Amino acid sequence: MNIAQQIADGISVSGILLLIALGLGITFGVMKVINMAHGELIMIGAYTSYVISTLADLPFIVAMAAAFVVTAIVGALMEVLIIRRLYGRPLETLLATFGISIILQQLVRIIFGPAGKSVSNPFNGALNIGSVYIPYLRLFIVGFAIMLVLITAYVLFRTKFGMLVRTVSQNRSMSDCLGINTPRIDMLTFAFGAGLTGIAGAVLAPLKNVAPTMGMDYLIDSFMTVVLGGVGSLLGTSLGSIVMGEANQLLTVFGGETGAKIIVFLLVIIVIRYKPEGLFKIERR
Amino acid sequence: MRRVATNNAFGVLLVLFLALFPMFSSDFRLELMGKFIVFIIFAIAMDLVWGYAGLLSLGHAVFFGLGGYMLAISYSLQNGVPSFMTRFDITEIPTLMKPLQSIPAALLIGLILPSILAGIIGFFIFKSKVSGVYFSLITLALAKLFEMLVVNLQMYTGGFNGLMGLPRFPIFGEPMSLTAYYYMVLIITVLVYLFARWLTNSHFGKILKSIRENESRISFFSYNASNYKIFIFIISGFLSGLAGMLYVPINGFFSPLDVGLNMSTMVILWLAIGGRGTLMGAAVGTLIINWMSNLLSEQYPELWQLFIGVIIVMVVLFFPDGIYGTLKNRFGTYFDSLLNRKIDENMEMEMEKRDYANNLS
Amino acid sequence: MAMKILETTDLSVDFNGFKAISELNFSLNQGEVRVILGPNGAGKTTLMDLITGKTKPTAGKIKLSGTDITGLEPYEISKLGVGRKFQGPNIFDNMTVFENLEVALQGYHPVFKALFFKKKKEITDRIYDILTKINLERKALNYAVNLSHGEKQWLEMGMLLAQDPQLIILDEPTTGMTADETYKTGELIETLFKGRSVLVIEHDMAFVRQIARMVTVLHQGKFLAEGTLEEIENNSTVQEVYLKEESHA
Numbered sequence: 084m085n086i087a088q089q090i091a092d093g094i095s096v097s098g099i100l101l102l103i104a105l106g107l108g109i110t111f112g113v114m115k116v117i118n119m120a121h122g123e124l125i126m127i128g129a130y131t132s133y134v135i136s137t138l139a140d141l142p143f144i145v146a147m148a149a150a151f152v153v154t155a156i157v158g159a160l161m162e163v164l165i166i167r168r169l170y171g172r173p174l175e176t177l178l179a180t181f182g183i184s185i186i187l188q189q190l191v192r193i194i195f196g197p198a199g200k201s202v203s204n205p206f207n208g209a210l211n212i213g214s215v216y217i218p219y220l221r222l223f224i225v226g227f228a229i230m231l232v233l234i235t236a237y238v239l240f241r242t243k244f245g246m247l248v249r250t251v252s253q254n255r256s257m258s259d260c261l262g263i264n265t266p267r268i269d270m271l272t273f274a275f276g277a278g279l280t281g282i283a284g285a286v287l288a289p290l291k292n293v294a295p296t297m298g299m300d301y302l303i304d305s306f307m308t309v310v311l312g313g314v315g316s317l318l319g320t321s322l323g324s325i326v327m328g329e330a331n332q333l334l335t336v337f338g339g340e341t342g343a344k345i346i347v348f349l350l351v352i353i354v355i356r357y358k359p360e361g362l363f364k365i366e367r368r
Numbered sequence: 369m370r371r372v373a374t375n376n377a378f379g380v381l382l383v384l385f386l387a388l389f390p391m392f393s394s395d396f397r398l399e400l401m402g403k404f405i406v407f408i409i410f411a412i413a414m415d416l417v418w419g420y421a422g423l424l425s426l427g428h429a430v431f432f433g434l435g436g437y438m439l440a441i442s443y444s445l446q447n448g449v450p451s452f453m454t455r456f457d458i459t460e461i462p463t464l465m466k467p468l469q470s471i472p473a474a475l476l477i478g479l480i481l482p483s484i485l486a487g488i489i490g491f492f493i494f495k496s497k498v499s500g501v502y503f504s505l506i507t508l509a510l511a512k513l514f515e516m517l518v519v520n521l522q523m524y525t526g527g528f529n530g531l532m533g534l535p536r537f538p539i540f541g542e543p544m545s546l547t548a549y550y551y552m553v554l555i556i557t558v559l560v561y562l563f564a565r566w567l568t569n570s571h572f573g574k575i576l577k578s579i580r581e582n583e584s585r586i587s588f589f590s591y592n593a594s595n596y597k598i599f600i601f602i603i604s605g606f607l608s609g610l611a612g613m614l615y616v617p618i619n620g621f622f623s624p625l626d627v628g629l630n631m632s633t634m635v636i637l638w639l640a641i642g643g644r645g646t647l648m649g650a651a652v653g654t655l656i657i658n659w660m661s662n663l664l665s666e667q668y669p670e671l672w673q674l675f676i677g678v679i680i681v682m683v684v685l686f687f688p689d690g691i692y693g694t695l696k697n698r699f700g701t702y703f704d705s706l707l708n709r710k711i712d713e714n715m716e717m718e719m720e721k722r723d724y725a726n727n728l729s
Numbered sequence: 730m731a732m733k734i735l736e737t738t739d740l741s742v743d744f745n746g747f748k749a750i751s752e753l754n755f756s757l758n759q760g761e762v763r764v765i766l767g768p769n770g771a772g773k774t775t776l777m778d779l780i781t782g783k784t785k786p787t788a789g790k791i792k793l794s795g796t797d798i799t800g801l802e803p804y805e806i807s808k809l810g811v812g813r814k815f816q817g818p819n820i821f822d823n824m825t826v827f828e829n830l831e832v833a834l835q836g837y838h839p840v841f842k843a844l845f846f847k848k849k850k851e852i853t854d855r856i857y858d859i860l861t862k863i864n865l866e867r868k869a870l871n872y873a874v875n876l877s878h879g880e881k882q883w884l885e886m887g888m889l890l891a892q893d894p895q896l897i898i899l900d901e902p903t904t905g906m907t908a909d910e911t912y913k914t915g916e917l918i919e920t921l922f923k924g925r926s927v928l929v930i931e932h933d934m935a936f937v938r939q940i941a942r943m944v945t946v947l948h949q950g951k952f953l954a955e956g957t958l959e960e961i962e963n964n965s966t967v968q969e970v971y972l973k974e975e976s977h978a
Binding site for chain 2: 117165168169173174175177178179181182183184185186188189190192193299303306307310338339341342344345348349351352355356357359
């Protein structure tokens with residue numbers, strides 16, 4: 084067993100987790116919306132990637148940009164048409180977005196058929212350092228995930244829009260009184276979170292079989308990552324994905340990939356039970 | 369209190385219809401209806417937890433599946449070591465599974481094990497500050513976890529493919545006919561309904577409702593809300609296990625799809641659409657959705673799924689009480705006012721007597 | 730010397746460095762009606778939270794009729810006979826008025842007792858008796874959510890009656906009431922809760938005058954003064970604190 088390889092693989096899993104959880108960190112973490120259609124946003128991003136890079140044969144970067152735009156629009160529509168009416172009622176939101184997830188899955192199935200699609204890998208080859216082997220695609224995913232976190236942090240903490248987002252999430256009625264157009268901010272925030280999720284789907288598409296039902300597994304992984312790190316904290320989500328990714332990889336010694344996943348889920352459940360605020364959330368009052 | 373009359377009238381009609389169903393139905397349809405009646409038990413179990421206590425469990429099929437697997441494995445063990453075990457070079461039935469060789473023992477285990485698991489999970493979660501959405505997320509993870517576990521332990525569970533070719537109806541040794549099994553399921557379901565009705569109408573049921581409405585408040589009236597939640601979770605786990613077991617013989621097949629996310633979300637769907645917080649809503653939702661799904665999914669499988677998604681969104685936005693709840697609120701009062709006029713009159717008189725007595729004193 | 734129903738010694742609570750209550754020594758006699766006054770942020774509601782177990786103290790002790798109740802859970806404390814009315818109605822909205830009173834009844838809290846609880850005639854009679862006292866007998870079967878604000882407040886008082894506690898804690902019971910309703914509430918407190926110990930937070934001075942003999946003033950989580958309403962009104966420290974508040978506002 085090559086420990087260095089395991090750790091390297093763990094980092095690449097962490098990168099994937101960070102990528103899929105980042106958007107949820109916005110929609111769930113900041114806006115407190117339980118979006119059960121999160122996985123379907125990833126799926127839509129992946130399909131956009133398929134359409135742009137495989138069917139239209141355009142560069143991968145175009146696919147990523149298109150995925151952001153498409154899912155951001157889907158997210159904006161979701162927020163305006165449905166989620167907006169349910170703020171403050173988390174269980175109803177959960178149910179409604181569950182309905183949305185079925186709708187999105189079926190729409191995609193009707194358009195593209197039930198069979199899986201594949202997206203060709205834009206980064207062939209791998210990096211070899213000693214005995215450690217890392218495909219370039221995975222290297223790209225990790226780097227890209229980190230870049231996306233930094234961009235998100237910049238948007239949230241250094242721009243006017245980010246300030247408004249934080250203001251609204253902390254006190255909606257006060258923000259209304261201050262003359263902030265809260266419905267608009269809500270829509271844009273959700274669209275931003277959805278867009279990030281869509282990019283994740285686009286980037287992961289070459290790695291996975293792109294199929295209408297691919298979202299469900301991502302949904303649970305994303306929620307576990309966000310909750311583990313601490314809801315509403317970007318740093319928490321990042322650290323959470325590292326812990327989850329490494330644990331997932333290192334625990335494969337016990338009963339393979341599924342065994343590791345079972346153990347990780349158990350551990351996350353225990354963490355939620357004893358520290359619902361997450362592992363890395365600094366308590367404030 | 370007020371709406372008992374309409375509820376009863378509707379319930380009697382429904383049971384009458386279900387009891388007469390075998391007389392004009394093909395075996396194929398009867399088998400389906402039998403399955404759907406079993407699902408009603410599962411929906412009632414879920415309703416107790418979600419509709420009454422306000423706890424949205426996203427992994428309730430864990431209990432359904434645990435019950436079901438106990439009986440399914442038991443059936444598979446009837447003719448010696450089953451093929452899914454021999455494939456992994458297991459030549460002898462593992463010690464832990466030996467009790468399952470007896471069907472009556474499996475029946476008992478299939479009821480007790482889900483109850484114990486529900487108790488453990490309930491104790492673990494409800495004796496902490498975890499609530500609302502976090503409860504839902506934990507149960508979601510549990511559903512996925514359990515599903516993975518069943519797939520992973522394929523040498524004992526048959527894995528991804530599930531357990532197939534299970535004998536149809538030998539619950540008590542002698543094979544039962546489809547019709548006999550159907551009636552047994554119907555009777556058990558009616559009993560479960562009556563039990564759940566007793567439970568929800570009791571003082572206990574009122575406390576459950578008040579936990580749903582305002583959990584922090586009820587603790588200032590001496591009630592330990594977590595004990596109530598644990599208790600109803602155990603009852604619900606028990607009933608879910610029962611439903612899972614009754615499902616196995618009539619389905620003849622049990623797979624990881626019946627234990628994880630798929631089944632867990634299905635039951636939420638039936639309840640949301642039928643109307644949670646009413647037991648009749650659970651029954652109505654289960655029957656309507658399953659029948660429609662069955663009739664429409666053959667002809668328009670994709671559109672039907674799309675339609676289901678749209679219905680859920682519509683129900684959440686516009687009919688939060690579901691089909692039965694909405695109809696009952698619209699028209700129930702009218703029927704009740706016909707049926708209950710007498711009761712109201714009695715109460716008026718009672719109140720007047722009181723007023724009179726008060727004035728005298 | 731009168732029996733003390735409630736006694737706190739050096740009670741303190743600290744919210745991440747902010748001392749909401751600090752070293753408070755407070756006591757209430759059996760059967761006494763006491764009003765707690767104090768400007769915003771004086772720690773009045775926090776004191777109620779501490780007594781009823783909603784908040785756990787960081788230091789100090791709380792005794793109820795001599796029994797130490799420090800750190801107990803709300804349901805344990807209410808079992809020992811403490812009832813609380815929250816600021817703003819805190820009731821069960823989607824349940825009927827009758828059901829609201831029913832769940833407040835004391836003595837059926839263990840799960841199995843609740844399961845096999847039979848609604849005997851005495852109990853129904855008792856609930857109707859309470860309904861008459863709070864003027865809601867005609868609305869017994871209405872959903873609580875449909876009551877007016879004042880009716881909701883009274884319903885919550887009725888729930889306290891059903892609970893039948895020794896110590897009653899009322900957090901601004903007249904908020905949102907008309908002057909007339911406020912006066913009636915004062916009468917309710919005097920007649921319904923006669924003989925019980927009552928602790929009230931209130932701002933409405935007419936109301937305070939109506940119900941209280943003794944007043945305790947808190948300021949920034951600390952004890953400031955105690956005495957009859959007249960004494961308090963003439964107390965120079967109290968005046969100073971309130972004047973300062975006014976000029977800030």
